[in-house]
Amino acid sequence: xxxxxxxxxxxxxxxxxxxxxxxxxxxxxxxxxxxxxxxxxxxxxxxxxxxxxxxxxxxxxxxxxxxxxxxxxxxxxxxxxxxxxxxxxxxxxxxxxxxxxxxxxxxxxxxxxxxxxxxxxxxxxxxxxxxxxxxxxxxxxxxxxxxxxxxxxxxxxxxxxxxxxxxxxxxxxxxxxxxxxxxxxxxxxxxxxxxxxxxxxxxxxxxxxxxxxxxxxxxxxxxxxxxxxxxxxxxxxxxxxxxxxxxxxxxxxxxxxxxxxxxxxxxxxxxxxxxxxxxxxxxxxxxxxxxxxxxxxx
Numbered sequence: 001x002x003x004x005x006x007x008x009x010x011x012x013x014x015x016x017x018x019x020x021x022x023x024x025x026x027x028x029x030x031x032x033x034x035x036x037x038x039x040x041x042x043x044x045x046x047x048x049x050x051x052x053x054x055x056x057x058x059x060x061x062x063x064x065x066x067x068x069x070x071x072x073x074x075x076x077x078x079x080x081x082x083x084x085x086x087x088x089x090x091x092x093x094x095x096x097x098x099x100x101x102x103x104x105x106x107x108x109x110x111x112x113x114x115x116x117x118x119x120x121x122x123x124x125x126x127x128x129x130x131x132x133x134x135x136x137x138x139x140x141x142x143x144x145x146x147x148x149x150x151x152x153x154x155x156x157x158x159x160x161x162x163x164x165x166x167x168x169x170x171x172x173x174x175x176x177x178x179x180x181x182x183x184x185x186x187x188x189x190x191x192x193x194x195x196x197x198x199x200x201x202x203x204x205x206x207x208x209x210x211x212x213x214x215x216x217x218x219x220x221x222x223x224x225x226x227x228x229x230x231x232x233x234x235x236x237x238x239x240x241x242x243x244x245x246x247x248x249x250x251x252x253x254x255x256x257x258x259x260x261x262x263x264x265x266x267x268x269x270x271x272x273x274x275x276x277x278x279x280x281x282x283x284x285x286x287x288x289x290x291x292x293x294x295x296x297x298x
Contacts, residue, residue, distance in 0.1 A: 005232045006225050009285035016164060016282060023171020026178070032170060033177035035185030036083065038119040041069070042109040044095060045259070046102040047079045055080075061098040065091065073181065075259045079105070106260070122189040129193060130162045133200050137207075153207045156287045161199035164282065165274040166192050169267055176263075187264035195271025202242070202279035206235050210284070224291060228284045236280065243276040 036043050053061075058080060059072050071083040080102070082095065096104060110118075137153050169192060176182035209231040214224075247269060254265045 002230060002233050003236070004229060005281060006229045006285050006288060009281075009289070012281040012285065016278070019168050019171070020164065023168045023174070026171045026174035027167075030174050030178040032174050032184045033181060034119065035183035035188075036108065036110050038122075038184065038186075040085075040110050042084050042092070042107070044082045044084075044092070044104065045075065045079065045106040046082070046096075046099055047075075047105050048102055049078075050101075052078045052080065058082075058099065062095065064098055065094050067091070071181065079259070081259060118186060122186065126162075126166070126189075126193060126196065129196055133161075133196075137200075137204060140204075153211075153287070156203075156207075156283055156290065160203060160278045160283050160286065161196050161275065164278050165195055165199045165271060168274055169195060169270045172270055173263075173267070182263055185263070187261070188267045191264050191267035191271060194268060195275055198272055199275030199278060202239055202275055203283045205238065206231060206279055206284055207287070209235050210287070225288055228288045232280060232284050239276055239280055243272055246272055 052074070055072050055074060059070065062070050062072070062082070067084050069083075069085045073081040073083070075081050080099075084091075084095075092107060092109075096102065134155060170184075173182055173184055173188065177184070210228055213227045213231050213234075250265055250269050250272070253261065254269065257265060
């Protein structure tokens with residue numbers, strides 16, 4: 001049974017447009033909360049051997065040190081994550097002194113200049129990756145007689161992956177940052193790059209099947225819409241099995257890997273789900289409509 005992916009493409013466009021609109025609004029009004037990797041600062045993870053004091057008690061105890069910026073976040077049953085401005089060993093020791101009975105699990109401090117440099121490098125890495133992928137696909141899908149221009153494959157693939165998958169993941173992190181204090185750190189930036197690559201890989205598989213079917217079905221007089229739809233059906237099983245097997249690994253990590261990896265794993269899960277959705281429901285239909293539009297304009 002062939003599923004009619006292209007028939008209901010306006011519904012997919014509407015759903016994705018809504019997600020993009022909400023994500024862009026969240027990013028415009030709230031932005032994202034940068035982690036200490038990008039903003040600079042210190043993070044201290046401690047754990048109490050028995051019952052953990054309330055967050056209010058811990059915050060009040062830290063007021064004795066006169067820190068300008070303090071964020072206290074509970075971790076599981078006995079742990080606490082304390083984020084502050086960049087501190088030296090003296091202040092670090094004072095914090096441990098007021099947290100009576102707490103055991104240090106992890107401490108990290110990054111200066112604001114280093115954080116700004118890391119943020120710029122991460123943005124540049126994402127942009128360079130997008131450009132290189134467009135070039136790679138344009139070369140790999142070289143235009144052949146009787147087939148569709150290779151540039152369309154590359155632009156659609158990179159555009160969907162970057163402007164749909166990555167921006168929506170950032171929009172979700174904007175919500176999580178505003179309501180729950182979730183921070184965008186270097187591991188989250190790595191997850192965004194992974195999302196970009198994962199989505200592109202899935203889309204390239206679909207486009208490669210479209211290209212192969214175009215060579216066969218041109219002789220049979222099949223329309224491009226029929227070719228795109230049959231290609232999506234042929235790659236559907238591969239796309240779903242690849243995504244599901246990856247998610248089977250990531251979901252246990254989400255609950256058992258601890259606070260340090262929680263948002264990294266969450267970003268990967270969101271990216272893989274969105275990448276699978278966009279490669280099946282968006283990339284093919286967008287390619288079809290763009291090709292039809294450019295043909296009408298000639």
